[in-house]
Structure formats: structure tokens, C-alpha cells
Amino acid sequence: MSRRNFCATLALCALAPRAIAAAMSTGRPVLRIGLTPVFLDDEAIFLESWRAYLAKKLRRPVIFVQRGSYREIVELLGKNQLDAAWLCGFPFVRHEQYLRLLAVPLFQGKPLYRSYLIVPADDTRTTSLLDLRGKSFAYSDPDSNSGFLYTQFSLAQIGERSDAFFSRTFYTWAHRKVVDAVAVKMAQGGAVDGYVWETLRHSHPELTARTRVVERSPEFGFPPFVARKSLPETDFAALRQVLIAMRDDAEGHEFLLQLNLDGFVPGDRKLFDGIARMAEKVENQP
Amino acid sequence: MKHFMRDLSLRYKIPLRVLMLASITAILVTASILFRVYDETRNDLLHHAESLGRVLANTLVGPIAHDDVWRAYEIINSPFQSGGQDQTQIAETILVLDTKGQVYASTRPAQYPMLADPGRIDPEYAAISEMATDRNDAKPAVIDRPDSGRLFVAIPIVSGGARLGTLVMGYSKSLFLPRFVGIAQRAALMTLLALAVLLPIAWYWGNRMAGPLVRLAACMDQIGPNVPEHLHCDLFESHDEIGRAGASFRRMLKELKDKERLEQEMMVSERLAAVGRLSAGIAHEINNPLGGMLNTISTYKKHGPGDPRTLKTLALLERGLTQIKDTVAALLVEAKVESHPLSRRDIEDMRTLVAAEAAGKGVELAWENDITTDLSLPSTLVRQILINLLLNAIRAADKRVECLIYRDSRSLTLAVKNDGAHIEDDDMPYLFEPFSRLSRNGHGLGLWVTYQIARQLNGGIVVESDPGETRFAVTLPLQEES
Structure with missing residues (x-):
């Protein structure tokens, strides 16, 4: 078991007793929601109060499930072991056959975000991805759009492949850790979720100050909440309603502030067309 | 300075030496403690490093096998994140080297980036790099070069008998320093305290030991060419040296x-x-x-x-x-006068002879004659001595003259005491000279004759004169009575 899994399990254990107690009191089945590091998913206190909020609003027990990679969450969704998940747009479009778009967060008023290319702050010479040839590079997750796919796409545009272009690449399995890796100069460049970087700039300015944003990608559909297709319609509608209504009550608004989001909207599948096109292009690269 | 130390009184020398001895002991003890602490600190460090290294190496197997560099970094970086730990136990740098001896991950990525050859960045790593590529050596190794300021512990990362890489933990030796300085400071303080306690004790001992010597030396200093008359020596009574x-x-x-x-x-x-x-x-x-x-x-x-x-x-x-x-x-004192042996009668005759003179001057004459048998001494000469002494005594006496005649097995003693003016010490040497200026009456030959006779009879005269009592004692040896 890797440390990440271990941490996730620990968090689960910490949250489980109350969830089970809640389930016992209401007699309704537990709603399992998978979380991925598309947002700052390492704030245990925040997660617990948000989970309690959702359970209260849904009037049924809620469990948050965290795993070491996007892939594991997607697999759990596929096996119906999760009811919903906050995923990246890239795995959503790849596994659309058993997933259903639940809600899309609003970031800076739009359901959109960008991928950032960052380098250590004292690297003042790098102006584009091309300057990072032969250097080490940090990705977030192989199933991440902003932390992997967009960089692959950019390289494919100029006829390059990641493993040949960079001397060394590695995954940190979280956007936040891409920022860490670049800040300590473990990697000379990194691809990170723009929303995560901007949020970190508020909560941990000393960390983002050690990195410098070199390039910002075009806008893509924000990592959405998705549900397994087999989730009953009532459950689906209830969860979507609760998420969208968060911006309307004070408590939910407080959570959104902490998430650095403006709210949730039902969202349109078209938001993720850009990601789907990029994925196709990268997968079909000779 | 050398002379000063040599000439210093034992009174100060002994306490100073006691203090010096105490200081030397303290320094030696401190040094041995420091040596021991160094050894223990080093062993502690190595022990700690090895156990930590084994844990890290075991944990690193998965990430290295899956080529998860970031996980590897997080693992080796974890000891640095548990703040509040004893800083001396934290490595300066932790490196993970791959099987080619290149940096796989390091806690200082800026200094030791991935894929770099650590031996090129820091020559001290060259030897370790070589060790990392030696696949047969699967034991933890300690690299401690005396000329280096650092200590390295290298632990192989092994999975299923295959070597995946090497974990290298570098410790700075200067980490020991604060501990040493602390111990040395405490030792110095304790030494000062001990010296403060020892000083009065040493002072007391020094005085006790040196006191008798100082008194003896002071007494000896008084002796010049002559022994002073009233030399007072208060010397220490004991059986030691x-x-x-x-x-x-x-x-x-x-x-x-x-x-x-x-x-x-x-x-x-x-x-x-x-x-x-x-x-x-x-x-x-x-x-x-x-x-x-x-x-x-x-x-x-x-x-x-x-x-x-x-x-x-x-x-x-x-x-x-x-x-x-x-x-x-x-x-001309003639000793060879023929005369009969001395009898009690002869002496009693003398009493009779001087009794009148004594009575005339109003002097009491006390008489004690122990002689009962005849003695082998010429009576004429003894009588002459006795009458001289008696007449002198009566002349000098104030109120009383005492005459004692007694013998032992070897000699006869004629002792005459008077209570008149005593004889000054300065005059003593001239007492027996003929026509002595001391003789105020008489012709001045009485004591001279007495002396000559006593000498001729192989006897001696002792004069003791104190105020109130002057005593003349003539001792004459008796010939062996066969």
C-alpha cells in the first residue's frame, strides 16, 4: 500500500463512524462520492464539514472516498462502488460510456479553467514550453487534463513526444504537489491546474511565490462532478440540486469560498469537447 | 617566574599544587567524558541513521520499482518534516542513487538534481557512487573520512535480492559541536565549583603541613656562627619525618x-x-x-x-x-706532699677551723658530712681546698653558708654554697686566675690554688651562680679501691 492510499484510508476511517451512525439513524443507503486532487483535497477538516453539510442536505449518509490516482476513482465508478465523483474532464470524456455529467463548478464566474506551465521562480529565462527541452518535468496524473494531457497535446503540435523532449518526467499524483516539486526544483518545469495554482496563491502564497507561471492554456471545461449512469434518477437529481443550491445558503456559500469557487451549474457536455479533441489527437499521434 | 615558584613558601605552594592537581584531574576527566560522548554520539547517530535508513530503504522499494520519483522524494524528505526532533539526528542530505550511481532523488533537488552524477557535484560522493554500483555489496556501510567534515551512511535498497539503488545519508560532524560545547561548559563550571570548595581545604592542609616546617626553618634561621643564648623553638611533636x-x-x-x-x-x-x-x-x-x-x-x-x-x-x-x-x-702548688688518707676527722677539723670566722661575721654555717670511712685522697690537699672554699664563702655570704660533703662509688664532692652577691656571667672565665681582680679580700690566690689542686687530682670544679645562691662544687675522683 502506498502512502497516499494509506492516507486516504486513514481519512476514510476517520470519517466512516459518523457516516455509519448517520446511516443507522435515517435508515437510508450511504451515498459514496469519490474525490480526486482536482481541488485541494488534503484539508481533512474542511472535507469533514462539507461531507456533513451534504449529508444534512441530502438527508442521507455521505462518504467521501479518496484514492491515489484518478484511475482508481474511475475504476470504482465503473464497478458501481461509487455513486458520484469530482473528476477531471479528461477521464470523464474517456469513460463517458458509464458516466453522466452531474454539475460543473464555476470558477471566476465561468465553468472553465486553464492549465498553467510553471517553472521555479528563479528561472527567469524560460518563456515557453520549448525552452524546457532536455529538462526534468513534473506531471500531476496521467489522467489529468491540465496536469498532463494539455502538455502532451502542446508537444504533439510541434511533433514532439514527452519522453524524448524531457530528460526525465514524473507524476506527483496531485496538482498541489506539482507546485511543490517545481518549488523545490525537483522538476525544472511542471503542468498544473490553473484553478489549484490560483487557489494556492491565496492560501499558501509563499509556495506559489517560488514558482513562476510561464504559459496559460486556452480555457477548458472545469473538472466536473460526474455520476455513474446507473445511479437512480432521484439520487442524481437530489445531489445535483444540493450542489447547485450551495451558492444560495450561507453555509454552502462559506464552503464555496473555501473552495475558491463561485458555485455549481448543471453544465453542458460541450464544455468538454476541447478536451475530447485533444485526447483524440494525442492518442492518434504517430 | 621559575624562581618565584621555587622560592614561594610551602604555605602557598601546597595549596597551589592541590588546586593544580584538582584542575588536571578535572581536565582529564572532562576529556575522557568528551571522548566518550563523541563515541556515543557517533554510535547513536550511526545506529539511528542505520535504523532510519533501513526503514526508508524498505519504503523506497515500491516507488523505485514503479519509477515514482515524487514518492521517493516524499519518503526521503519525511524525516525533515517532523519538526521538533533532535537536530543532531537529522541528516544534512539524503540521496537515493540508482544502480548507475546517478541521483534518483535527493532532499536537495536544486543541488543534486535527478540523473546527475553526485561524484561530480561533490567529490566526497565519488567513493559512495562507486559503492552504489557494486551490486555484490548489500550491507550498510559507514564512510567516515578523518579529513572530511561529513559522515555518510550508505544503505542498499534491495528487493527480492536485486539491488535497485542505494540510500545515502550525509551527516555533518559539526552537529556534535553544540553538544560538546555544552558538556565542556558544564564541566568547567563544576571544576570551578570544586576548586572553590577545595581552596579553603587546601589552604588548611597547606598550613597544617607547612606549619611545622615553617617553624623549623624559622628556628634554624636563627642559628648563626653562635647559638643564641635564649633560642626559643616551638617545634611540632610527632613521629613523622x-x-x-x-x-x-x-x-x-x-x-x-x-x-x-x-x-x-x-x-x-x-x-x-x-x-x-x-x-x-x-x-x-x-x-x-x-x-x-x-x-x-x-x-x-x-x-x-x-x-x-x-x-x-x-x-x-x-x-x-x-x-x-x-x-x-x-x-707553686705542690701536689706531691706526703699526707695520710682523708678521714672524716680531717673534714670535721675544717668545720672547727672556720666556725670562729663564721661566728665573727654572723654567718650561719650549715654542715653535712657524709664521709664515714677513710678515702684514698691526700688529706692535706683536700683540707686546703675545703678551707679555701669555706673562707671565700663566709667572706661572700650574707647570712648563711652551707657545706655538703658526699661521695659516690667513684668520686668525692665538696660543695659549698653561700647566699651572697652572685658572680656575673662575664666574670666567670676569670674566676680562677691568680691575683684575680675579683678578689676583694685576701691575696687572690685562694681559688687559683683550689683549681690547681683539683686539676692535679684529676678533679673538676663547677661554679653555679644565681642571685641569692652561689655554689662551688669540687669533685675529686677516688682511686679504685681494690
Whole structure:
């Protein structure tokens, strides 16, 4: 078991007793929601109060499930072991056959975000991805759009492949850790979720100050909440309603502030067309 | 400085040496403790490093097998994140080297980036790099070069017998320093405290040990060419070396005094002997013509014309010559006078003889005569001594004269005491000279004759004179009574 899994399990254990107690009191089945590091998913206190909020609003027990990679969450969704998940747009479009778009967060008023290319702050010479040839590079997750796919796409545009272009690449399995890796100069460049970087700039300015944003990608559909297709319609509608209504009550608004989001909207599948096109292009690269 | 230390009194030297000894002991003990602490700290560090290294190496197997560099970094970085730990136990740098000896991950990615050859960045890593590529060596190794400021612990990362890489933990030796300084400071403080306690004790000891020596030295310093009359030495009584030295010194002092007294007596007796020889010579020279002159006068008186005027002149002349003869005879003490052995009667006669004189002067005469048998001493001479002493005593006495005559198996002692004016110490050496200026009455030959007789009889005279009592004692050896 890797440390990440271990941490996730620990968090689960910490949250489980109350969830089970809640389930016992209401007699309704537990709603399992998978979380991925598309947002700052390492704030245990925040997660617990948000989970309690959702359970209260849904009037049924809620469990948050965290795993070491996007892939594991997607697999759990596929096996119906999760009811919903906050995923990246890239795995959503790849596994659309058993997933259903639940809600899309609003970031800076739009359901959109960008991928950032960052380098250590004292690297003042790098102006584009091309300057990072032969250097080490940090990705977030192989199933991440902003932390992997967009960089692959950019390289494919100029006829390059990641493993040949960079001397060394590695995954940190979280956007936040891409920022860490670049800040300590473990990697000379990194691809990170723009929303995560901007949020970190508020909560941990000393960390983002050690990195410098070199390039910002075009806008893509924000990592959405998705549900397994087999989730009953009532459950689906209830969860979507609760998420969208968060911006309307004070408590939910407080959570959104902490998430650095403006709210949730039902969202349109078209938001993720850009990601789907990029994925196709990268997968079909000779 | 050397002279100063050498000449310093033992009073200060002993405490100073005690303090020095204590300081040296403290320094040696501290040094050995420091040495031990260094050893223990090093062993602690190595032990800690090895156990931490094993845990890290085991944990690193998965990430390295899956080529998860970031996980590897997080693992080796974790010891640095548990703040509040003893800083001396935290490595300066932790590196993970791959099988080619290149950096796989490091806790200082800026300094040791991935894929770099650590030996090129820091030559000290070159040897470790070589070790990392040696697949056969699967044991933890400690690299501690004396010329290096760092200590390295290399732990192989092994999975299923295959070597995946090497974990290298570098520790700075300067981490030991604060611990040493702390211990040394505490030791210095304790030493000062101990010295503060020891100082009065050492001072007391020093005085106790040096005191008798100092007193002995002060006493010895008083001895010049002569032994001072009233030398007062308060010496330490004991059986240790100092006590023995003191006792020896006192014995030596006594012998010195005896010798000095003996020398003085010798001088006196030699002078008296010289005077005796001179006077005897003169007496002999005078006696011969004197005898002739007296003979001539005698012959003339018998056979001369009998002129009354001449006879009257001759008689005058004869009286004068006879007086000279008497004086000369007195100077010429003749010991070989035939006389009977000394008896109690002889001594009692003397009492009778002087009783009148004593009574005339109103002096009480106390008498004790222990002699019961005849003694082999010439009675005439002994009588002469005794009468001289008695007459002198009566003349000098205020109220009382005491005469003691006693004997032991070897000698006879005639002791005469009086309570008159005492004899000054300065006059003592001239007491027995003929015509002594001390003789206020008489012809001044009494003690001279006494002395000569005593000498001729192989005896001795002791005079002790203190205010209120003057004592003359003549001791005469008795011939062996076979």
C-alpha cells in the first residue's frame, strides 16, 4: 500500500463512524462520492464539514472516498462502488460510456479553467514550453487534463513526444504537489491546474511565490462532478440540486469560498469537447 | 617566574599544587567524558541513521520499482518534516542513487538534481557512487573520512535480492559541536565549583603541613656562627619525618650548645694552664736565688760579727724575703706532699677551723658530712681546698653558708654554697686566675690554688651562680679501691 492510499484510508476511517451512525439513524443507503486532487483535497477538516453539510442536505449518509490516482476513482465508478465523483474532464470524456455529467463548478464566474506551465521562480529565462527541452518535468496524473494531457497535446503540435523532449518526467499524483516539486526544483518545469495554482496563491502564497507561471492554456471545461449512469434518477437529481443550491445558503456559500469557487451549474457536455479533441489527437499521434 | 615558584613558601605552594592537581584531574576527566560522548554520539547517530535508513530503504522499494520519483522524494524528505526532533539526528542530505550511481532523488533537488552524477557535484560522493554500483555489496556501510567534515551512511535498497539503488545519508560532524560545547561548559563550571570548595581545604592542609616546617626553618634561621643564648623553638611533636627532623634539630642544637660550652671551658682551662706554667717557671727561677739569699742571711746571723744594726737590717731583709717565699710557695702548688688518707676527722677539723670566722661575721654555717670511712685522697690537699672554699664563702655570704660533703662509688664532692652577691656571667672565665681582680679580700690566690689542686687530682670544679645562691662544687675522683 502506498502512502497516499494509506492516507486516504486513514481519512476514510476517520470519517466512516459518523457516516455509519448517520446511516443507522435515517435508515437510508450511504451515498459514496469519490474525490480526486482536482481541488485541494488534503484539508481533512474542511472535507469533514462539507461531507456533513451534504449529508444534512441530502438527508442521507455521505462518504467521501479518496484514492491515489484518478484511475482508481474511475475504476470504482465503473464497478458501481461509487455513486458520484469530482473528476477531471479528461477521464470523464474517456469513460463517458458509464458516466453522466452531474454539475460543473464555476470558477471566476465561468465553468472553465486553464492549465498553467510553471517553472521555479528563479528561472527567469524560460518563456515557453520549448525552452524546457532536455529538462526534468513534473506531471500531476496521467489522467489529468491540465496536469498532463494539455502538455502532451502542446508537444504533439510541434511533433514532439514527452519522453524524448524531457530528460526525465514524473507524476506527483496531485496538482498541489506539482507546485511543490517545481518549488523545490525537483522538476525544472511542471503542468498544473490553473484553478489549484490560483487557489494556492491565496492560501499558501509563499509556495506559489517560488514558482513562476510561464504559459496559460486556452480555457477548458472545469473538472466536473460526474455520476455513474446507473445511479437512480432521484439520487442524481437530489445531489445535483444540493450542489447547485450551495451558492444560495450561507453555509454552502462559506464552503464555496473555501473552495475558491463561485458555485455549481448543471453544465453542458460541450464544455468538454476541447478536451475530447485533444485526447483524440494525442492518442492518434504517430 | 621559575624562581618565584621555587622560592614561594610551602604555605602557598601546597595549596597551589592541590588546586593544580584538582584542575588536571578535572581536565582529564572532562576529556575522557568528551571522548566518550563523541563515541556515543557517533554510535547513536550511526545506529539511528542505520535504523532510519533501513526503514526508508524498505519504503523506497515500491516507488523505485514503479519509477515514482515524487514518492521517493516524499519518503526521503519525511524525516525533515517532523519538526521538533533532535537536530543532531537529522541528516544534512539524503540521496537515493540508482544502480548507475546517478541521483534518483535527493532532499536537495536544486543541488543534486535527478540523473546527475553526485561524484561530480561533490567529490566526497565519488567513493559512495562507486559503492552504489557494486551490486555484490548489500550491507550498510559507514564512510567516515578523518579529513572530511561529513559522515555518510550508505544503505542498499534491495528487493527480492536485486539491488535497485542505494540510500545515502550525509551527516555533518559539526552537529556534535553544540553538544560538546555544552558538556565542556558544564564541566568547567563544576571544576570551578570544586576548586572553590577545595581552596579553603587546601589552604588548611597547606598550613597544617607547612606549619611545622615553617617553624623549623624559622628556628634554624636563627642559628648563626653562635647559638643564641635564649633560642626559643616551638617545634611540632610527632613521629613523622617533620617531627623527627625537629627532634634531630633539637638534639643537634643541644650538642652545639654543649660544644660551645666545652670550647669555652677549654679556653679557660688552657689559659689557666698557661698561667700556671708561667707562674711555676717564675717561681722556680725565684726560689733558687731566694734560697741562696735566705741561706746567706742565716749564715751571717750565726757566724757574723753580730753588729746589732746590721742584724736589724738583715732581719728586715729576711722578713721580706720570707714573704716572697711564701707567695711563691703559694703559686707553686705542690701536689706531691706526703699526707695520710682523708678521714672524716680531717673534714670535721675544717668545720672547727672556720666556725670562729663564721661566728665573727654572723654567718650561719650549715654542715653535712657524709664521709664515714677513710678515702684514698691526700688529706692535706683536700683540707686546703675545703678551707679555701669555706673562707671565700663566709667572706661572700650574707647570712648563711652551707657545706655538703658526699661521695659516690667513684668520686668525692665538696660543695659549698653561700647566699651572697652572685658572680656575673662575664666574670666567670676569670674566676680562677691568680691575683684575680675579683678578689676583694685576701691575696687572690685562694681559688687559683683550689683549681690547681683539683686539676692535679684529676678533679673538676663547677661554679653555679644565681642571685641569692652561689655554689662551688669540687669533685675529686677516688682511686679504685681494690
